[in-house]
Amino acid sequence: MTDLSRRTMLAGAAALAPTLYSGAVFAQSNSLVGQPRSVISNPPRKWGPDAPPASFPDPDVIVLDPSFNAVNQGHGAIKRIGTGYQWAEGPAWCGQGQYVVFSDVMGDVQYRYIWDTGLVVPFRRPSFNSNGNAFDFQGRQISGQDFPRRVVRWEHDGSMTVIADNYQGKALNSPNDFACHPDGSIWFTDPLYGGQLSEGHVDQGEGPMNKGGLLNPMLGNPGSGIIGSLHQVLPTQIYRWDPSGRLDVVATGKVPNGLAFSPDWKKLYFVWGGELAVADVAGGKLANIRTFSDGMIDGVKCGFDGHRVDVQGNVWSGSTSVLGYSGVTVWNPAGKAIGRIRLPEVCANVTFCGPKRDWLFMCASQSVYLIRTNTQGAAPF
Amino acid sequence: MTINRRHMLAGAAAITPTLAHAQAAKPLLGTPRSVISEPPRDFGPGAPPAFNPDPDVLRVDPSFGGLLIGQEVIRRVHTGLHLAEGPAWNSEGMFAIFSDVKNDTLYRYIWETGEVTVYRRPSFSTNGNSFDYQGRQLSTQDFFRRVVRWEADGSMTIIADKFDGKPLNSPNDLAPHKDGSIWFTDPTFGGAMAEGHPDEGTLRDPTLGNTGVGIQLAGGMKQQLPTNVYRWDPSGKLEVALAPDNGGGAPNGICFSPDYTKVYVIRGGGISVGDIQGHKAVNMRVFTDCRVDGVRCGPDGMRADKAGNIWASSAGPLGYAGVTCWNPDGKLIGRIRLPETCANLAFVGPKRDHLFMCANSSIYMVRLNIQGASPG
Numbered sequence: 027m028t029d030l031s032r033r034t035m036l037a038g039a040a041a042l043a044p045t046l047y048s049g050a051v052f053a054q055s056n057s058l059v060g061q062p063r064s065v066i067s068n069p070p071r072k073w074g075p076d077a078p079p080a081s082f083p084d085p086d087v088i089v090l091d092p093s094f095n096a097v098n099q100g101h102g103a104i105k106r107i108g109t110g111y112q113w114a115e116g117p118a119w120c121g122q123g124q125y126v127v128f129s130d131v132m133g134d135v136q137y138r139y140i141w142d143t144g145l146v147v148p149f150r151r152p153s154f155n156s157n158g159n160a161f162d163f164q165g166r167q168i169s170g171q172d173f174p175r176r177v178v179r180w181e182h183d184g185s186m187t188v189i190a191d192n193y194q195g196k197a198l199n200s201p202n203d204f205a206c207h208p209d210g211s212i213w214f215t216d217p218l219y220g221g222q223l224s225e226g227h228v229d230q231g232e233g234p235m236n237k238g239g240l241l242n243p244m245l246g247n248p249g250s251g252i253i254g255s256l257h258q259v260l261p262t263q264i265y266r267w268d269p270s271g272r273l274d275v276v277a278t279g280k281v282p283n284g285l286a287f288s289p290d291w292k293k294l295y296f297v298w299g300g301e302l303a304v305a306d307v308a309g310g311k312l313a314n315i316r317t318f319s320d321g322m323i324d325g326v327k328c329g330f331d332g333h334r335v336d337v338q339g340n341v342w343s344g345s346t347s348v349l350g351y352s353g354v355t356v357w358n359p360a361g362k363a364i365g366r367i368r369l370p371e372v373c374a375n376v377t378f379c380g381p382k383r384d385w386l387f388m389c390a391s392q393s394v395y396l397i398r399t400n401t402q403g404a405a406p407f
Numbered sequence: 408m409t410i411n412r413r414h415m416l417a418g419a420a421a422i423t424p425t426l427a428h429a430q431a432a433k434p435l436l437g438t439p440r441s442v443i444s445e446p447p448r449d450f451g452p453g454a455p456p457a458f459n460p461d462p463d464v465l466r467v468d469p470s471f472g473g474l475l476i477g478q479e480v481i482r483r484v485h486t487g488l489h490l491a492e493g494p495a496w497n498s499e500g501m502f503a504i505f506s507d508v509k510n511d512t513l514y515r516y517i518w519e520t521g522e523v524t525v526y527r528r529p530s531f532s533t534n535g536n537s538f539d540y541q542g543r544q545l546s547t548q549d550f551f552r553r554v555v556r557w558e559a560d561g562s563m564t565i566i567a568d569k570f571d572g573k574p575l576n577s578p579n580d581l582a583p584h585k586d587g588s589i590w591f592t593d594p595t596f597g598g599a600m601a602e603g604h605p606d607e608g609t610l611r612d613p614t615l616g617n618t619g620v621g622i623q624l625a626g627g628m629k630q631q632l633p634t635n636v637y638r639w640d641p642s643g644k645l646e647v648a649l650a651p652d653n654g655g656g657a658p659n660g661i662c663f664s665p666d667y668t669k670v671y672v673i674r675g676g677g678i679s680v681g682d683i684q685g686h687k688a689v690n691m692r693v694f695t696d697c698r699v700d701g702v703r704c705g706p707d708g709m710r711a712d713k714a715g716n717i718w719a720s721s722a723g724p725l726g727y728a729g730v731t732c733w734n735p736d737g738k739l740i741g742r743i744r745l746p747e748t749c750a751n752l753a754f755v756g757p758k759r760d761h762l763f764m765c766a767n768s769s770i771y772m773v774r775l776n777i778q779g780a781s782p783g
Binding site: 120121122123124125140142143145147148149161163164165166167180181182183184185381383406 | 497498499500501502515517519520522524525526538540541542543544557558559560561562757758759782
């Protein structure tokens with residue numbers, strides 16, 4: 027190597043450059059070329075304040091289809107901006123206040139990421155096991171509180187309103203995720219997860235979420251007096267809350283989870299029994315429910331939990347999968363996987379954030395990650 | 408020292424009723440430091456524990472006691488500013504914003520951490536701020552001589568930058584009315600080099616240090632209008648609600664009574680009040696001349712509490728600088744001494760029961776037993 031002048035080295039590097047982006051993985055045999063660490067390299071990529079500089083394009087942002095390049099911003103790296111949570115969920119961007127709220131469901135804390143400082147601070151503690159969050163078109167925060175099993179809204183004067191805690195007199199299970207429609211309605215899913223000890227409270231006595239009635243829901247209960255249902259009685263459903271206060275079932279029969287509208291508000295994407303379903307939205311109802319994606323990539327199941335839609339109509343979903351496939355999957359409006367983001371943890375949910383709404387905020391188990399994209403979130407939250 | 412502990416306590420108890428006058432003679436008692444003691448009270452990070460009741464919260468009338476919490480003390484929560492102004496509370500987001508007009512920065516105080524962060528820089532010399540009933544930030548930008556609104560989706564709308572085809576002077580303070588209108592004052596302070604930009608055609612060059620090239624002319628470069636109070640209607644129509652008539656002088660701070668039937672305007676070194684009739688302020692009368700003990704406590708900004716008391720900033724000399732509190736009849740009932748001249752204040756906090764005071768280089772806070780009348 028000593029007879030190689032600096033100039034020659036640079037020329038050599040320049041000659042390699044054109045093939046770098048497309049063929050970096052296969053170019054390793056040339057000792058002049060390094061290989062950036064990724065979440066699946068050995069040793070793996072480092073995160074946090076001591077991590078070395080990340081290289082662009084990010085080795086963990088994977089283009090599956092050339093169309094992904096239109097929404098991918100190559101000059102950026104995934105950053106871990108917070109860690110140490112028990113179960114990160116429910117990210118939502120407040121355009122008015124320039125911060126992202128997210129829930130540590132099991133930690134019973136709602137955090138926020140302050141845009142101007144890049145710091146994560148506890149926002150509401152206890153959060154009553156808040157799970158999903160959103161902001162409506164008036165900029166009001168909507169939260170699902172797993173502990174009291176209800177949907178609440180934080181008003182502009184700082185007061186809180188209970189939006190829904192029962193359907194036809196029967197207590198909701200544990201409202202999980204939200205999508206606000208421009209007609210003023212709030213659509214939400216009501217699975218059973220808040221019936222677990224760690225994410226809310228179990229049924230009192232024998233029940234679907236307390237087999238044999240052995241567990242005591244009152245231990246560590248900070249919500250005496252406001253506790254919602256103590257026993258789950260409703261099937262897992264998707265509801266539409268009308269501004270008039272009326273609550274309607276729009277889908278029933280499977281376990282729902284995350285949900286988000288298409289940019290034209292005419293379609294709803296929702297997690298439905300382990301798959302991502304899509305249905306047509308008309309007159310406050312869902313029609314023609316069909317499978318949008320089974321989540322299979324390279325024969326590996328990338329499980330769905332929560333997702334958001336960009337202005338081009340692509341669906342950015344958290345991926346619950348094995349290392350190498352956990353992170354984020356991106357599906358075009360036809361349901362084809364066009365790209366994905368590998369994270370070192372299982373990712374439950376994502377949202378678009380930032381002043382231009384062009385950053386992807388990823389709630390991944392114990393940590394939250396951020397990367398800039400070349401698109402914008404379709405919804406303001 | 409032959410007296411035992413029990414005797415000391417008994418002695419202290421006996422002295423308590425005459426505390427104020429007994430201090431000098433009784434070496435067993437201390438005097439808490441205040442902003443006018445020598446040496447004065449320390450507000451910095453190394454300050455000793457503050458004593459309550461706070462020696463700088465003065466009850467002029469017994470009714471003031473009902474608005475106070477005796478255990479609470481004035482805290483300085485930030486310092487190092489050039490000219491703190493325009494505090495406003497965002498209930499949705501749990502933060503207070505405020506302007507450093509001369510340092511061209513909008514800051515915010517994050518409630519849960521007590522941290523002050525740079526929120527918008529440049530702020531284009533933002534001065535007054537508020538939040539409307541829909542939770543949208545309203546700001547006056549002295550540099551552009553205009554009123555803007557930040558929407559829920561993060562975009563910005565220009566609410567007003569001209570009247571009758573002429574550029575506004577430099578909208579200063581504003582108050583959202585429950586009917587959806589926005590009332591704002593339009594004095595000329597933004598024409599000062601430090602607070603915006605001087606008119607073109609003077610000795611001072613308004614283009615130096617101009618970070619807003621391309622949009623600099625939006626509000627115009629020359630002040631031409633009288634110093635009016637305007638009412639902006641949600642329809643977009645701008646009307647003069649109050650003209651600077653018969654010695655009233657240029658307006659500054661503005662706020663409404665809790666029932667929104669009266670408007671208070673700071674002008675002529677005091678506070679005027681008028682009735683709202685349609686889109687106008689009528690029957691303007693002096694609410695107070697802001698003289699306390701014969702000392703001028705010049706107001707700049709103010710807010711009403713839920714009981715209708717008016718809390719006004721005071722630019723009086725040391726000992727009178729801080730805050731004055733006037734009951735709905737215009738009678739002084741209490742005041743707060745600060746070690747700096749105070750420009751403006753707002754009620755903040757989840758229960759809207761803390762007073763947030765913008766005083767020159769610093770921000771001070773004290774908790775109260777009353778809430779602010781309006782959400783912003």
